[in-house]
Amino acid sequence: MVIRGLAFTAMVSIMTTVGIIFILGEESFHFFSQVSIKEFFFTTTWAPLFEPRLFGIWPLINGTLIIAIGAIIFALPIGLGIAIYSSEYATGWWQKILKPVLEVLAGIPSVVYGFFALTEVTPFLTRIFPQIEVFNALSASIVIAIMILPTIASICDDSLRAIPKAVRDGAYALGTRKSEVTLSIVVPAALSGILASFILAFSRAIGETMAVTLAAGATPQLTLNPLVGVQAMTAYIAQVSLGDVPHGTVEYQSIFAVGLVLFVMTLAMNLLSQYIVRRFARKYE
Amino acid sequence: MNPVESPASAAKPNLFQNKRTLRLVKERVFFGIIFASTLLALGFLFYLLFSIFHQGWDHLSVDFFTNFPSRFPAKAGFKSAIYGTVWLGGLTLIFSVFFGVGAALYLQEMSPRNRFTSWIEISISTLAGVPSIIYGMLGLGIFVRFLDLGRSVLAGALTLSLLIIPVIIIASREALKSVPDSVRMASYALGASKWQTVRDHVLPSAIPGVATGVILSMARAMGEAAPLILLGALTYVAFIPGSPMDSFTAMPIQIFNWASRPQEAFHDLASTGIIVLLGFLMICNSAAIFIRSRWGKRL
Missing domain, CATH: 1.20.5 (Single alpha-helices involved in coiled-coils or other helix-helix interfaces)
Structure with missing residues (x-):
């Protein structure tokens, strides 16, 4: 009896997964009965709120990717640097408190980062790039980089620590210095974990909503310029739901189609990261 | 030479x-x-x-805590947002602890190794990586439309619960895993059933770890704005929710609303709101640290 009850609570996870796929699939099905899949994936203008309505998703994917790639470019070297510092160099109490303090960055809600991007990062960037727009992809990239730093630093740190001391001692015995041991022995040995952290952080950056909605703007366009406003997939979904669009219209259904693309992208990233950990993790016995 | x-x-x-x-x-x-x-x-x-x-x-004054939001920045306050977050937090806590800890107990202690449990495990690890905005769409489809709960506190709390249940399951399983087998063996040796063993011995020993996981994920849920925006939580609410079926606003949503206005005065209000929100989350996190240091070292 009790076991049945507990099994039911465990079933909730399966029901949630099925529910997500069903809801996204059902509304997307209605969407694609009005907008052809060909238009959705093979045209390049996204203008769902004005006549003539155009649903080519590439500007939104472009917006999401430019922000996420920018965030990774900032976050990966810094996060790896922090991980190397905290696992190989820092000692004593300083090493102990470093990780929890950095975890605070991950605990700050994303709406706070969005606000920070808007009121501090963009004004700062204006001094460097006077032509920058008020809403721009770069400021969103920078705050998302800060947001995902703890993810990267923490997973890299764990995988660096997992390299046994004997491996380092072997290198030291050959007369190498600490930086040489770290860069040419320890980091390559931990590469699978580093790669996994990178992909996981990238998937977080893709799914991030509030910071991109506040800081990156609402102008879907195909561009590689990080100084202009773009619209990410998540920002579009948030914009439509803020605008009180009636149920059953094609705009309402379009957020589910965009959500489905977002879901598939993050799912692929997460599965890839799990696969890398399983496939490439070296075992030291 | x-x-x-x-x-x-x-x-x-x-x-x-x-x-x-x-x-x-x-x-x-x-x-x-x-x-x-x-x-x-x-x-x-x-x-x-x-x-x-x-x-x-x-701007952090008594008025800020006791006034409702307003079109005039000087009169605007955070009252409905604070109450909304407290309502959401209470209900989310109930649902997510019940389902999260229950599932963790089942998977870690009770379940047979079969295809059913491996499906559950796969879906948990999948769900842990799903962006929060997708949970908002799920909540919109299931709770707001299908179950017809409307834009209520209940719909919001159920959505946030689904969001954090995978995290709670993973943290609780870690806590249960760290309870030594000798505890279980001793209980079985005295003739206790599986459920009695889990209820009276394993779960109490794992409580510090479980509570830490629950509190940390609650702190995450209380900072989430995206799923609530999807549900259509209102940004202007001049009343306090009186029942789970009332509509609501929450701290992150009110902050988002103020931050997205162009006037500087509203930005000041947004920062004050952020101070209150961060203070709230800091209390949660300190509670987690306290529990871990106070009860974490037994066994």
Whole structure:
């Protein structure tokens, strides 16, 4: 009896997964009965709120990717640097408190980062790039980089620590210095974990909503310029739901189609990261 | 002594010395880079907190806590958002502890190894990586439309519960895993059933770890704005929810609303709201740290 009850609570996870796929699939099905899949994936203008309505998703994917790639470019070297510092160099109490303090960055809600991007990062960037727009992809990239730093630093740190001391001692015995041991022995040995952290952080950056909605703007366009406003997939979904669009219209259904693309992208990233950990993790016995 | 050897032995230490200096410099530069990246991250954290406190501290008054939101920045307050978050938090806590800890107990202690449990495990690890906005769409489809709960506190709390249940399951399973088998064996030896063992011995020993996981994921849920925006939580609410079926606003949503307005005065209000929200989350996190240090070291 009790076991049945507990099994039911465990079933909730399966029901949630099925529910997500069903809801996204059902509304997307209605969407694609009005907008052809060909238009959705093979045209390049996204203008769902004005006549003539155009649903080519590439500007939104472009917006999401430019922000996420920018965030990774900032976050990966810094996060790896922090991980190397905290696992190989820092000692004593300083090493102990470093990780929890950095975890605070991950605990700050994303709406706070969005606000920070808007009121501090963009004004700062204006001094460097006077032509920058008020809403721009770069400021969103920078705050998302800060947001995902703890993810990267923490997973890299764990995988660096997992390299046994004997491996380092072997290198030291050959007369190498600490930086040489770290860069040419320890980091390559931990590469699978580093790669996994990178992909996981990238998937977080893709799914991030509030910071991109506040800081990156609402102008879907195909561009590689990080100084202009773009619209990410998540920002579009948030914009439509803020605008009180009636149920059953094609705009309402379009957020589910965009959500489905977002879901598939993050799912692929997460599965890839799990696969890398399983496939490439070296075992030291 | 040997005239042939002397030039070579004079050159050798020199060559060695050059290489040594270069390697020393490299060592220093490398350390400088990684130390600088750590300081950069810490600097960002402190600057972020400093700038928000600097902008919002002056508005932190009793009125801010007791006024409802308003079109006029001078009169606007945070009352409905605070109450909304407390309502959401209470209901989310009930649902997510019940389902999250229940599922963790089942998977870690009770379940047979079969295809059913492996499907559950696959879906948990999948759900842990799904963006929060997707949960908002799920909540919109299931709770708001299908179950017809409307834009109520209940719909919001159920959605946030689904969001954090996978995290609670993973944390609780870790806590249950760390309970030594000798505890279970001793209980079985005295004739206790499986459920009695889990209820009276394993779960109580795992409570500190479970509570830490629950509190940390609650703190995450209370900071989420995206799923609530999807559900259509209102940004202007001039009343306090009286029942789970009332509509609501929450702290992150009110902050988002103020932040997205162009006027500077509303930005000041947003910073004050952020101070209150961060204070709230800090209390949650300190509670988790306290529980871990107070009860974490038994066994």
